Amino acid sequence: MAMKKYKISLVIFDMDGLMFDTERIGVLGWHEAAKSFGIEIKQEFLRDMTGLNVKSIEKVFKKYYGNDLPFYDIRDLRVKYVLDYIEKNGMPVKPGLFELLDYLDHRGIMKAVATSTERKRTEKYLTLAGIRERFDAIVCGDEVERGKPEPDIFLEAARRTGKRPEECIVLEDSANGIKAASRAKMFPVLIPDIRRPDEVEELVYRELKSLHEVINLLESLKEEVVL
Known part of the structure; x- marks a missing residue:
C-alpha cells in the first residue's frame, strides 16, 4: 500500500484536563x-x-x-x-500551554478549541486565562448535535478553519476525546490527566507527558506526517 503524506496545519485543543487543570x-x-x-x-x-x-x-x-x-x-x-x-x-493553566501557543503562532499553524463544556463557561475560562483571542475557532459541547465520542465537534473545528481532517492534530486527555478524534480521521495525541485511558491505546497516534512535548512532536513532523 502506498504511503500517504500530510502536512499539519491545525492543532485542536481539548480544554478541561488538557489546557487547564480543572x-x-x-x-x-x-x-x-x-x-x-x-x-x-x-x-x-x-x-x-x-x-x-x-x-x-x-x-x-x-x-x-x-x-x-x-x-x-x-x-x-x-x-x-x-x-x-x-x-x-485563579485559572489553573497546565504547564507548557503558553509556550505551545507561542510556538504555533511562530509556525503559522492554526489553533482551535473543541470542548464538551458549554459556550458560556468556555468563554469564561479562556478569558480568565488570557487566551480567548489566541484561537482561530472555538467549538463547544452545546453547539454540535452529537458530542464526543462522536467526531462532530472536531469536524466542525476543521470546517470553521477551512482544514481537512488529515491536516489536524487533536490534543486530548480522555478516552471519549481520543475516540472522537480517531473517528474524525485526525491524528489523536494523548496527554493523560487524572487517569490514563488504556482502553483507547490502539487509537492513539502519539502519547506525550505534557504540552511541552507537543513542540518536539511538531518539530519532528515539520515537513509532513507519513502514514
Whole structure:
C-alpha cells in the first residue's frame, strides 16, 4: 500500500484536563455536590463521563443513579464549586500551554478549541486565562448535535478553519476525546490527566507527558506526517 503524506496545519485543543487543570477540581466538585444530596459519587461514573457534554453526562448519571435524583441541581452545585475555586485561586493553566501557543503562532499553524463544556463557561475560562483571542475557532459541547465520542465537534473545528481532517492534530486527555478524534480521521495525541485511558491505546497516534512535548512532536513532523 502506498504511503500517504500530510502536512499539519491545525492543532485542536481539548480544554478541561488538557489546557487547564480543572478535571481534578471538577472531581472534588462532584463529590461535594453529591454529599448535599446524600449520595456518593462512583469512580465508574467519573471514568465514563470524562470528556462528555452535559446531555451525555446526564445519561451516564442516570445509568448509575436512576431517574429520581435531580441531575441538573447536582451538576449546578458542582459547577459552582469549580467556579468558586477558580475565582479564589485563579485559572489553573497546565504547564507548557503558553509556550505551545507561542510556538504555533511562530509556525503559522492554526489553533482551535473543541470542548464538551458549554459556550458560556468556555468563554469564561479562556478569558480568565488570557487566551480567548489566541484561537482561530472555538467549538463547544452545546453547539454540535452529537458530542464526543462522536467526531462532530472536531469536524466542525476543521470546517470553521477551512482544514481537512488529515491536516489536524487533536490534543486530548480522555478516552471519549481520543475516540472522537480517531473517528474524525485526525491524528489523536494523548496527554493523560487524572487517569490514563488504556482502553483507547490502539487509537492513539502519539502519547506525550505534557504540552511541552507537543513542540518536539511538531518539530519532528515539520515537513509532513507519513502514514
